[in-house]
Amino acid sequence: MPVTLKELGARARVHPSTVSRVANNDPSLRIAPLTRQRIEALLRETEYRPNGVARGLKLRQTLVLAVVIPDITNPFFAALFRGVEDGASPRGYNVLLCNTDGSPQRQRSHLQSLHARRVDGVILASSFLKDPTVRWLRHQRIPYVLVNRFSDEDHDPFVGSDDLVGARLATAHLAELGHRRIGHLAGKPTVSTGVLRRRGYLAALTEHGLAPDPRLVVESGYTEEGGARAAARLMALDERPTAIFAVTDMTAVGAFGAARRMGLRVPEDMAIVGYNDIPLASRMMPALTTVHVPIHDFGSVAARLLLDQIETGEPSRRRVIFNPELIVRGSTIAGAASPADPQAAPVFATE
Known part of the structure; x- marks a missing residue:
């Protein structure tokens, strides 16, 4: 039969409510350290678990x-x-x-x-x-x-x-590597990530003296399949891009597949940058340059x-x-080593 709070209280020589508050990690409880240790030892010994239903009804x-x-x-x-x-x-x-x-x-x-x-x-x-x-x-x-x-x-x-900043970092990186035709696998215009990352891409082009070309922006959505279809459209252009900034890492994965099917090498023929830094990004061959977010x-x-x-x-x-951080890997610079454990520094804005 399960042990009760009353029994635990008697053994710990405290009121049952004190046992309950320790079991539920009540941050406002103030008791002597030795008393807390005695109660916690009893909880471990008896494998007592708080009754979540009862607690929920009370609260x-x-x-x-x-x-x-x-x-x-x-x-x-x-x-x-x-x-x-x-x-x-x-x-x-x-x-x-x-x-x-x-x-x-x-x-x-x-x-x-x-x-x-x-x-x-x-x-x-x-x-x-x-x-x-x-x-x-x-x-x-x-x-x-x-x-x-x-x-x-x-x-x-x-x-x-900060999706605007992250997209600018990604696109600026490609421009600074000498790419002049940079494509964008774009998110949906009904979603904030799609709008802001497209806006950051366009801002970075302007900042580097590159004229935006509407043909180089293709809506991909956020899936690998959508990324593959959109990237194939870009790669079939007469003047195809030499680099792509993808709205997410999953769309970038799709672009990798499209490039390989068309016989293009990454990054020699097609540099690719993603966004988010999911675990798969560092395990790709070559590893994916991406915008890290925590x-x-x-x-x-x-x-x-x-x-x-x-x-x-x-x-x-x-x-x-959170501040985004560009992580440069082999999909934009051949042989680039992957950082061990990137961490983005948070910027807090309270409204």
Whole structure:
């Protein structure tokens, strides 16, 4: 029969509520270190686990968060989800995962279902610009944080990278290597990452005296397949580009495949830069030059911002923006060595 708090309290010579607060890692509890050690030893000995249902009823919470992503097959979102779990678990929360496949209708359906199931908050990685679903979250007073993509820039709590700066870094790198025809595998115009990374690409061309050519920008979406199709279109041009900046690493992977099928060498005939620095990027042959962003930190910081809203009952507009960092590898410079463990320095902006 499971041990009770009353029994544990008697053995530890403390009130049962003190045992409960130690078991639930209550940060406001102040007790003597020896008393805490005695209680923790008993918890280990008896393998006591807090009753999450009872705690949730008392707090009028489910102690469950949800993460909504657009593509469950993309390694970026696996790392993001792990970050959310690592941020939520120490504070007693479990995390559900929902996949939209990029569909606004599925996103809305998921969120309505999650609301009906009384999840305590939502981390949304699948939002669109001026997204009516995000406005619905605001109207319903559901705690939420947007991650990687924003909707209405001045209204929402958000965690992501400076996509404009990252795209400028990537494109400037190619221009400084002497490339004059630089293609762009572009994201969707309805998604903030697509808009800002395209804008950064165009700004870098202008800064390096290169005239933008509309034929060199092809919408690829965010998948490997989309990247392959868009890259093939660029490589079939009479005046094909000698370099490509891809909106994500997965689209860059597609460009690698297209280049090989057309008999082009990377980087000698076609230099390629991605964005995000997913684990696959450093294992490609040659390794992918990319813009590094701290994906795991996106998730853990988003979890912290969400839990702060839940625990205070106050909505937030706080934005946490990480500096992107260009990681130069063999896909742009033959023989370039991969850095061991790049880390981006965070820049915080609170609104």
